[in-house]
Amino acid sequence: MININEVSETNEMIEKENLDVRTITMGISLLDCIDSDLEKVKKNIYDKIYNKAKDLVKTGKEIEKEFGIPIVNKRISVTPISLVGAAACRSSSDFASLAVVLDDVAKEVGVNFIGGYSALVSKGMTPAEELLIKSIPEALSKTDRVCSSINLGSTKTGINMDAVKLMGEIIKETAEYTKEVDSLGCAKLVVFCNAPDDNPFMAGAFHGVTEADCIINVGVSGPGVVKTALEKVRGKDFEILCETIKKTAFKVTRVGQLVAKEASERLNVPFGIVDLSLAPTPAIGDSVADILCEIGLEHAGAPGTTAALALLNDQVKKGGVMASSYVGGLSGAFIPVSEDQGMINAVEAGALTIEKLEAMTCVCSVGLDMIAIPGDTKATTISGIIADELAIGMVNQKTTAVRIIPVIGKGVGETVEFGGLLGHAPIMSVNKFSCDDFINRGGRIPAPIHSFKN
Amino acid sequence: MKKTIITVVGKDGVGIIAKICTYLANNHINIEDISQTITGGFFNMMMITDMNEASKPIGDISDELAQIGEEIGVVIKCQREEIFDSMHRI
Numbered sequence: 001m002i003n004i005n006e007v008s009e010t011n012e013m014i015e016k017e018n019l020d021v022r023t024i025t026m027g028i029s030l031l032d033c034i035d036s037d038l039e040k041v042k043k044n045i046y047d048k049i050y051n052k053a054k055d056l057v058k059t060g061k062e063i064e065k066e067f068g069i070p071i072v073n074k075r076i077s078v079t080p081i082s083l084v085g086a087a088a089c090r091s092s093s094d095f096a097s098l099a100v101v102l103d104d105v106a107k108e109v110g111v112n113f114i115g116g117y118s119a120l121v122s123k124g125m126t127p128a129e130e131l132l133i134k135s136i137p138e139a140l141s142k143t144d145r146v147c148s149s150i151n152l153g154s155t156k157t158g159i160n161m162d163a164v165k166l167m168g169e170i171i172k173e174t175a176e177y178t179k180e181v182d183s184l185g186c187a188k189l190v191v192f193c194n195a196p197d198d199n200p201f202m203a204g205a206f207h208g209v210t211e212a213d214c215i216i217n218v219g220v221s222g223p224g225v226v227k228t229a230l231e232k233v234r235g236k237d238f239e240i241l242c243e244t245i246k247k248t249a250f251k252v253t254r255v256g257q258l259v260a261k262e263a264s265e266r267l268n269v270p271f272g273i274v275d276l277s278l279a280p281t282p283a284i285g286d287s288v289a290d291i292l293c294e295i296g297l298e299h300a301g302a303p304g305t306t307a308a309l310a311l312l313n314d315q316v317k318k319g320g321v322m323a324s325s326y327v328g329g330l331s332g333a334f335i336p337v338s339e340d341q342g343m344i345n346a347v348e349a350g351a352l353t354i355e356k357l358e359a360m361t362c363v364c365s366v367g368l369d370m371i372a373i374p375g376d377t378k379a380t381t382i383s384g385i386i387a388d389e390l391a392i393g394m395v396n397q398k399t400t401a402v403r404i405i406p407v408i409g410k411g412v413g414e415t416v417e418f419g420g421l422l423g424h425a426p427i428m429s430v431n432k433f434s435c436d437d438f439i440n441r442g443g444r445i446p447a448p449i450h451s452f453k454n
Numbered sequence: 455m456k457k458t459i460i461t462v463v464g465k466d467g468v469g470i471i472a473k474i475c476t477y478l479a480n481n482h483i484n485i486e487d488i489s490q491t492i493t494g495g496f497f498n499m500m501m502i503t504d505m506n507e508a509s510k511p512i513g514d515i516s517d518e519l520a521q522i523g524e525e526i527g528v529v530i531k532c533q534r535e536e537i538f539d540s541m542h543r544i
Contacts, residue, residue, distance in 0.1 A: 004500040010537065065513045065535050066533070068516075398487060
């Protein structure tokens with residue numbers, strides 16, 4: 001039988017160490033909403049999402065109350081809209097009007113984000129996909145809750161450099177369209193290499209075409225819990241360090257699995273996956289950077305950071321994988337800058353640069369995340385940063401991503417405030433040297449040799 | 455079996471258990487086990503209860519117990535047992 005110490009341990013994790021379930025994300029296929037009449041597509045999308053997700057928020061709240069565990073976000077991911085709208089949309093504005101429908105239905109069912117304003121163009125772009133990509137600035141400036149993601153490369157296909165070039169321009173344009181709110185649109189836009197079909201986390205969530213009609217995916221969290229556990233083993237060797245992380249990750253993930261199963265039963269929707277990610281928030285004590293410091297670094301970014309992050313990421317997976325029947329999504333430690341107070345401190349102290357963050361993304365999920373850069377950064381430079389990050393993903397057969405915000409009107413030394421879970425960030429400096437000729441070549445980078453496994 | 459764990463944490467005082475047990479009895483909730491410790495004047499109690507016959511949903515009971523806790527100056531939480539089981543048992 002459960003004893004009083006175990007109960008206290010769990011409740012302390014929840015009350016003092018920010019243990020929570022970060023998100024319940026309902027993935028909904030919109031493939032059956034396709035029609036050649038735009039108005040019909042809009043109605044189909046609204047009706048299907050509303051019918052599937054109308055009880056999502058209520059059910060989430062019931063589970064929170066009964067188990068006493070906070071479920072921070074309830075969200076929806078849908079089939080990439082470039083596929084759903086391909087037959088009906090003749091212009092970028094047509095696509096943007098679908099984004100408005102997504103935003104309306106998200107507000108109606110009460111979810112805080114809806115992901116899937118997406119296109120998968122890792123090898124080439126169809127005309128519809130190009131239209132969707134070009135509609136992103138308009139779509140993200142006209143909506144509040146819609147998130148957009150574009151898959152630009154994969155280990156199997158290589159990197160679509162035409163699309164990388166285009167996305168550099170689109171990110172700049174999105175920043176311009178939303179400059180009144182510190183270019184917030186770019187915080188809801190992410191580009192990927194090897195994007196997973198079942199990611200529950202925003203801004204990159206979409207419901208892949210390999211998925212069932214409707215599923216429940218859950219993202220757990222708990223950097224604070226890991227940090228507190230590690231405080232008790234200060235000065236001990238790596239074996240003890242790793243075992244402690246593993247055991248803690250197991251406990252955290254079991255809660256996620258429980259919530260996922262419960263939500264799936266109550267909503268009568270199959271359970272998809274648990275995403276084993278350590279996702280920080282701007283709240284004090286909910287930071288991945290603080291774990292790195294607890295492991296023994298003065299600041300995230302100091303020499304040793306990549307190794308510390310590698311072991312953290314690996315132990316989280318090893319502990320989590322046994323705790324859940326299906327693991328998927330991104331599954332790894334997140335290192336967003338603006339959403340993690342420890343990362344912000346590291347940047348402000350001069351310990352952490354974009355180049356070091358890039359190195360860190362080789363050993364964890366997911367990539368250069370929530371990084372504010374000067375608003376006058378050239379589009380080709382942004383494309384160059386994207387190409388570097390995608391190359392890491394392509395060659396290492398892992399997911400990598402870039403969510404970067406060129407804040408219009410601001411420069412290095414200033415800070416930007418996004419609010420809520422998106423946090424605030426110091427503007428980071430970007431390498432000033434040009435990569436114009438590289439980006440302007442056009443075409444695609446072939447798949448790496450080790451992708452030919454057949 | 456709908457089991458819940460009720461925890462009570464706060465400054466020790468007269469009649470804490472009595473007040474909670476009266477509420478549970480009125481709502482047809484059976485107490486299966488009680489353990490408690492008092493350290494440094496702080497009261498820490500855990501009850502395992504059976505809510506199969508309970509007259510209200512767990513969510514309501516949880517709210518009402520939290521309310522009673524506020525009245526007598528302690529923190530009362532009521533959570534389904536599975537969250538502890540899943541975390542501490544394989």
